[in-house]
Amino acid sequence: MSSTDSEVQRDELDALTSILDEAAFEIDKQAEITQGTLIIEVTLPDQFHIQYHQNQHRRTEFLPPIFLRFTLPTDYPSVSAPSFQLECIWMTDEQLQILSDNLKTLWSDNCNEPILFLWHTSLTAQTLEWLNINATLDLTQSFPSTISKLSKPQLTSAQVAATINNYEREKKLILLSRTIVTCPVCMGEVYGTDCFSCYACSSVACKACIKCFLETIITDGEVKSITCPINPSCKVELTPAQIASVVDKETFHRYDRLLFQLSIDSMDDIIYCPRCQNPVIVTQGTDDHLRNTLGECATCSFVFCTVCGKTFHGVNPCQYTENQLKDIYKDYQNASAAERRAIEQRYGKSFSRLMDDMASVETIQTTARRCPQCSIFVDKLEGCNKMTCLKCRCYFCWNCLRELSKTNPYGHFHDPASKCFNKLFEGADAVNW
CATH class of the missing domain: 3.30.40.10 (Zinc/RING finger domain, C3HC4 (zinc finger))
Structure with a gap:
């Protein structure tokens, strides 16, 4: 190496070190000959997208960098060009070759001059132009959507897109930290x-x-x-x-x-043990009702009915609480036809009777009102709004459910201060006097 080439190389590397940060320029100081890596981020237009499936694309602000690994011969730059290799995860070998050819052209036009910084700036600003990429990087044209066993090892378009997404996240976090x-x-x-x-x-x-x-x-x-x-x-x-x-x-x-x-x-074949609350895998979807409703906990060995949660009772019907019946009835009313068939199969032969009972209760609760004294349901089929409970004989107002005087129950409807004033027959059918 001539003293002139040695000095030019040293000055060029010093200049790159001062211009570029450690994340963009690396030198292997242990090597006998000068070699290193330029890490180049391509400048993207404002509205730039990547397409990774047909009709599926998303906007991106950063792409993973191009790695330019170079070695400086002893007679660079007076005689020889740097030897180099390009690597980039979102490019094919053909695209990398296009960039390599453009870098060699730049050397031919600027031979005998330091070239590394010009290569760096050119790749930063002109990569998309050299590759004929405008506003969209179509990964589906460069990478397969799936990989078969016979294919050579390579990434799919979705995997490359995921890599780009991860890099963009990390890049934004780095910029945010500053x-x-x-x-x-x-x-x-x-x-x-x-x-x-x-x-x-x-x-x-x-x-x-x-x-x-x-x-x-x-x-x-x-x-x-x-x-x-x-x-x-x-x-x-x-x-x-x-x-x-x-x-x-x-x-x-x-x-x-x-x-x-x-x-x-959310798993259909998992239920919690009523005793120890550990998950239990149960059998479903068979024609055997006993198998469908049998649960056996591997933790505490409790054998239970998966429907009512009590000790397994075989073919005997489940004993349900009022709240359990309400939940079952509500689920059934909101279910689709297929879901209803599954519910009917799950709860067995007694299901129709249970639903009839709950429908009756539902109807009563919709039309009837509770007595303010004993709380049983009382229904009004006709007549005025002064009601008499059949159980405790309490008088009460159908409108406001207020308990009425036993000696003057109609006074509630004749008192101007009452909110039910003159509403004795409100909502009732016309009365023939």
């Missing part, structure tokens, strides 16, 4: 390192405010579908990693446990 932000919740100014940023909409608020919000809803047990707490229009759910980055370990443990319990509850 800024001071005004929290839209408490209006305080905080460093970006003390902020929370939503992956989906990029809304930002201080971690203290987000921590308070998340801890409140997790303490209340609302762990399903926690969406962006900053932007109400953002309906994307927060990831467990996002929540763990804000709340303390105890709160996250509660969140994780409740979320697991919700997932167990």
Whole structure:
């Protein structure tokens, strides 16, 4: 290496070190010959999208960088060009070759001059132009949607899109850490390192405010579908990693446990043991009613009926509480035809009778009213609004359910101060005097 080439190389590397930060320029100081890596981020237009499935695309602000790994020969730049290799996860070998050819052309036009910085700026500004990419990076043209066993090892378009998405998130967090932000919740100014940023909409608020919000809803047990707490229009759910980055370990443990319990509850073949509350796998979907209703807990060995939760009673009908009957009846009324058949099969031969009983109770509760003294249901088929309870003989007003005087029950309807004044026959059919 001539002293002139050595000095030019040293000056060029010093200049790159001063211009580019450590994340954009690396030198292997242990190598016998000068080699390193330029890490180049491509400049994107304002409205830039990536397409990863047919008719599926999303906007992106950053793409993973191009890695230009170079080696400087001893006679660079007076005689030889740097040897180099390009790598980029969202490009094909053909696209990388196009960029390589353009870099070689730049060397031909500027031979005997330091070229690394020109390569860096050109790749930054002209990569999309050289690859004939305008506003959309169509990954479906460069990467397959699926990989078969016979295909060579490579990424799918969806996997490349996921890599781009992850890089963009990390890039935004790095940029956020270098800024001071005004929290839209408490209006305080905080460093970006003390902020929370939503992956989906990029809304930002201080971690203290987000921590308070998340801890409140997790303490209340609302762990399903926690969406962006900053932007109400953002309906994307927060990831467990996002929540763990804000709340303390105890709160996250509660969140994780409740979320697991919700997932167990959503499984059709899982039921909780009535005795120890541990999950039990049950048999469903068979023609054998006994198998469908038999649950055996592996933890406490309790054998129980999966319908009523009591000790397994075989072919004998279940004994239901009033609240259980109400829940069953409500589920059945809101179910589809297929869901109704499944419910009927689950509860067996006594189901029709149970539904008839509940329908009668439902009708009574809809049309009748409770006596203010003994609370039984009393129905009014006709007549005036002065009612007499058949059980306790209490007089009461059908309109306001107020208990009436035994000696003057009609005074309630003749008193101008009463809200039922002149309403003795309100709502009743016409009366022929």
